[in-house]
Amino acid sequence: MPSAAGTLDWLPLADHLDLVAAPVASAAALVPRARVARIDAGLADTAAFCAAYDVAPGASANCVVVAGRRGGATTYAAVLVLATTRADVNGVVRTELDARKCSFAAHDDAVGLTGMEFGGITPVGLPEGWPVLVDEAVVAAGDVVVGSGLRSSKLLLPAADLLRLPGARALALSRPA
Template sequence: MTDTILLPAVADALAAHGVRHEVLECSPELADTAEFCEHYGFTLDQAANTILVSSRKLDPPRYAVCVVLGTTRLDVNSSVRGLLDVKRASFADAETTVAQTGMLVGGVTAAGIEDLPIYVDRAVLDAPRVVMGGGNRSSKIVLAPAELLKLPGVEVVDGLATPREPAEQLD
């Protein structure tokens, strides 16, 4: 597969920053983590979810992009809140995610994000390779997590996410 199925802003950012990656095509209805992993043979600890978080009750709101493994839960109430220096934060809704990133939920990725902080949980870097969105719901990228460090605005954070209980990992 070539980079042409990626969102153009994602393909451009990967090329501009020399991020080594592979591109996978996926069916849009299988883009969400659990469905993708089950259908395409990846495990949840190989899936790097990219999530937009927004401050609450702050005008203008503060945003951050967070990258965590599929086996973990983003610690919005403590870690992200502290990083954004706000009293309250929550997952951004789909409409806000598109407005802030230009990407669809199920395809959001760190590449191509500009002007927002990008926090990557330290556990992501421990994986030999991860699969993450391609900016749309019809593509994914596979890369060594250290490649994310080539992107501007990336900061590695210890404890950004906490382990999920096994029963929660398919949520």
């Protein structure tokens, strides 16, 4: 039966900062209960990751970067939803960001602004001032797996710890996939 930990060998993040992106390592103290595991970078995408490492999709949280625009201003934010759901970007997220238009951030913007690899972006270590919108279903999931900033590893942490991150708040922002 798949679980959050799956078949991976999880190590304390604080002792293995070399396995994560630099911004994540810099923010590791914010998530002291986080653990990290190496993975095959070719298996970083959610479906392949869950299948290869026996991780429950309901314990895998995807982090996407969105860009909300109003007038000439752009607000970037991280949105976390379970792999079994989709974020309501044009409804709840757009309203929360007080944006006229809201969309997924361009690949180059997401990578350049976060300092993380595409497909490994995580809410841990995001730029200062970014909202971190965490779906209530993620918080309710217990332990969850998120990116590490790199495609070659993942983080496992109590979902409630995500709400300790700067700018984080829980919202009902998903719908079934």
